Amino acid sequence: MxxxxxxxxxxxxxxxxxxxxxxxxxxxxxxxxxxxxxxxxxxxxxxxxxxxxxxxxxxxxxxxxxxxxxxxxxxxxxxxxxxxxxxxxxxxxxxxxxxxxxxxxxxxxxxxxxxxxxxxxxxxxxxxxxxxxxxxxxxxxxxxxxxxxxxxxxxxxxxxxxxxAQHQEYGVLELRSWDAGRPYAEPSLLEFAAKQMGRPVDRVMVEEFSLPVSDWVYPLWTLAGGMLVLVVARRVIGRRWTATAIVTGYLAYRAAMWVFLDLAHFPASLLPVFLLAGAVTIDLCFHYLPNSPIAGALLVTMAGYAALFAQAFFASAPPYAYAALPVAGLLLSIGWYLTSRPLRLPPAAERIGRPLRR
Structure with a gap:
């Protein structure tokens, strides 16, 4: 209230x-x-x-x-x-x-x-x-x-x-719905997209509509950029299991939206459950390897990639390039190292008030 x-x-x-x-x-x-x-x-x-x-x-x-x-x-x-x-x-x-x-x-x-x-x-x-x-x-x-x-x-x-990145998570199921003969997209949308691409409404067109970016994009965006967001959050907040809690909350929200959209007869999407493995690894690295950003980044990247592979194998996941693994590890290592410098935050208790009371 x-x-x-x-x-x-x-x-x-x-x-x-x-x-x-x-x-x-x-x-x-x-x-x-x-x-x-x-x-x-x-x-x-x-x-x-x-x-x-x-x-x-x-x-x-x-x-x-x-x-x-x-x-x-x-x-x-x-x-x-x-x-x-x-x-x-x-x-x-x-x-x-x-x-x-x-x-x-x-x-x-x-x-x-x-x-x-x-x-x-x-x-x-x-x-x-x-x-x-x-x-x-x-x-x-x-x-x-x-x-x-x-x-x-x-x-x-x-x-x-x-x-x-949700474009790929929706796109995989959009393409699958076409293959099943029950496309999510209305005919008017497919016809408009096909006309814009200059080709007939066929599987090639639907694939281009559903998954328009390279297979490199998804793993780099999620396992380099997304994990770096969690690294910064864990460092700034400084509490145990910060990254895990954030990803858990995000996945809970996505699951709730999945239910709402399904009940409203909208297309479904894949859930990026593999992010949880990366988040848990981040929290463990901050606890056991607090001053090792390079090692932490490599462990997080490998854990995230392994979880993405497992999700694709046991359930489903957007297309991803294996060759992106070392690039994602390198980018996350650089980002983690650069954000490991001392933070300069405002003295909250004096300038912006005391903690929020429940």
């Missing part, structure tokens, strides 16, 4: 001013609501685009807009009052929401000019992810000293990072 805060207390001030506990708690809760709305709307949007033609006013878009409007209002509140942020966090929030708001009309224009945007990896979509990532980075900074809240923001960050 949200705390009642008098408007008269939201006075003009500079970033970094001491924030009362009830105002800080309200800000955290509102940010969580904003990102939750954006996340649910985005998850629904992926399934929507694997079934129907794009629609600017589709329900998932509107749900995402509500979350974005709330985020914009919160950025304005931080800017005006200075509550809940230091200068760095304030800057991250402002730049993030600016990029996101620019990305919306850019994406609409892109669709008007180029038609169906078949992949999640397009430049206009990347602007949306980058804007959201910067806002989440600002929120993670504001939550210093509040491990549970900070963990929630890092879970949102992981979801935002992993989001484009």
């Amino acid at each position: 949200l705390t009642d805060v008098s408007i008269s207390r939201l006075t003009r001030g500079r970033a970094g001013r001491k924030t009362p506990d009830d105002i800080q708690s309200l800000l955290f809760r509102l940010w969580i609501v904003a990102f939750a709305l954006k996340m649910v709307g985005s998850s629904w949007d992926v399934a929507w685009h694997f079934k129907w033609l794009r629609d600017d006013l589709a329900p998932p878009h509107l749900l995402n807009v509500v979350g974005s409007v709330l985020a914009m209002a919160l950025v304005g509140l931080h800017w005006y009052t200075g509550f809940g942020v230091d200068k760095t966090a304030k800057r991250l929030l402002e730049v993030g929401i600016a990029i996101f708001m620019v990305a919306i009309p850019v994406d609409v224009i892109n669709h008007r000019v180029n038609g169906l945007d078949i992949t999640s990896w397009s430049p206009s979509h990347a602007l949306l992810y980058i804007g959201t990532a910067l806002m989440l980075a600002g929120c993670c900074r504001t939550a210093a000293g509040h491990p549970v809240v900070q963990g929630v923001f890092f879970a949102f960050f992981l979801e935002n990072w992993h989001f484009p």
